[in-house]
Amino acid sequence: MKNIIVTGTSRGIGKELCLYFANLGHRVLALSRTVNTELTAHSNVEQLALDLGDASQLSLVTAYINTTFQGKLDILVHNAGALINKPFEALTSEDFEYVYRINVFAVAALTQACLPFLVKGSHVLTVSSMGGIQGSMKFPGLAAYSSSKGAVITLSELLAEEYKPQGISFNVVALGAVQTEMLQEAFPGFEAPISALGMAEYLGDLALNGTKYFNGKVIQVSSTTP
Numbered sequence: 001m002k003n004i005i006v007t008g009t010s011r012g013i014g015k016e017l018c019l020y021f022a023n024l025g026h027r028v029l030a031l032s033r034t035v036n037t038e039l040t041a042h043s044n045v046e047q048l049a050l051d052l053g054d055a056s057q058l059s060l061v062t063a064y065i066n067t068t069f070q071g072k073l074d075i076l077v078h079n080a081g082a083l084i085n086k087p088f089e090a091l092t093s094e095d096f097e098y099v100y101r102i103n104v105f106a107v108a109a110l111t112q113a114c115l116p117f118l119v120k121g122s123h124v125l126t127v128s129s130m131g132g133i134q135g136s137m138k139f140p141g142l143a144a145y146s147s148s149k150g151a152v153i154t155l156s157e158l159l160a161e162e163y164k165p166q167g168i169s170f171n172v173v174a175l176g177a178v179q180t181e182m183l184q185e186a187f188p189g190f191e192a193p194i195s196a197l198g199m200a201e202y203l204g205d206l207a208l209n210g211t212k213y214f215n216g217k218v219i220q221v222s223s224t225t226p
Helices: 012-023 055-067 093-117 143-162 181-186 196-212
Strands: 003-007 027-032 045-049 073-078 118-129 169-175 218-221
Touching: 003 012, 003 055, 003 093, 012 027, 012 045, 012 196, 027 055, 045 055, 055 093, 073 093, 073 196, 093 118, 093 143, 118 143, 118 196, 143 169, 143 218, 169 196, 196 218
Parallel strands: 003 027, 003 073, 027 045, 073 118, 118 169, 169 218
Antiparallel strands: none
C-alpha cells in the first residue's frame, strides 16, 4: 500500500486517477479547491479543499503527511492546471500570473513541501501538455498555457538531476487531447479519442511503475493533434 497525493481532483483525469489508485488499495490524498462527492464516498481517499496557488495553505498537506501517512510519501502527481484561451494581445499580466501560479509556481511549492517525506524510490509525476513541447504544433490563444507547460517540463528535468542521489524520480507526461472540461475550454466542440478514465489508467500505471524505466524524461502521450 502506497501513500499518494494527487492534485486537481475535482473532475476529469484527477478524479479518475484518485479512484484508480484507491481501488488498488493505496491511500490517496486528493487536493483541489472543490471537494468531489464521488471521492468522498471511497474509504481510501481523503480530500483537502485548498488553493494550491496559496503557499501558506501547504502546511495542511505536510501536517496530513506527518500524521495519516506517518511521514512518508511514495507518489506525488501534479495534475492541477489552469488555462486561459485569449488572443495574445488581449492577455494581461494578471492572466499570465494566474496561469503560471497554478501551472508552475504551485508545482514547485508543493514539491518543496513534500520533499522531506519523499524517500528512495519515490516518484513525482507532472502532467504537462504537448503544447509545452519544443517543436510541437502550437495553437492561437494558448500563449500563457503552453508556455507555462514548457516551463514545468524544464523544471522536472532539472529536479530529476538534482535529486538523483536521493533516489527520487521526476518524470513528465505531455498529454495530447483527452476528453475533459479543460479540452473544451481550449478547443470548443473538439471530441478527443481518449477519455479521462482511459488516461487516468495509463497515468496511474506509470506513476506506480514508471521509475523502473524512466527518470528525468518527458513522455509524450498523444494520438491526435490537437
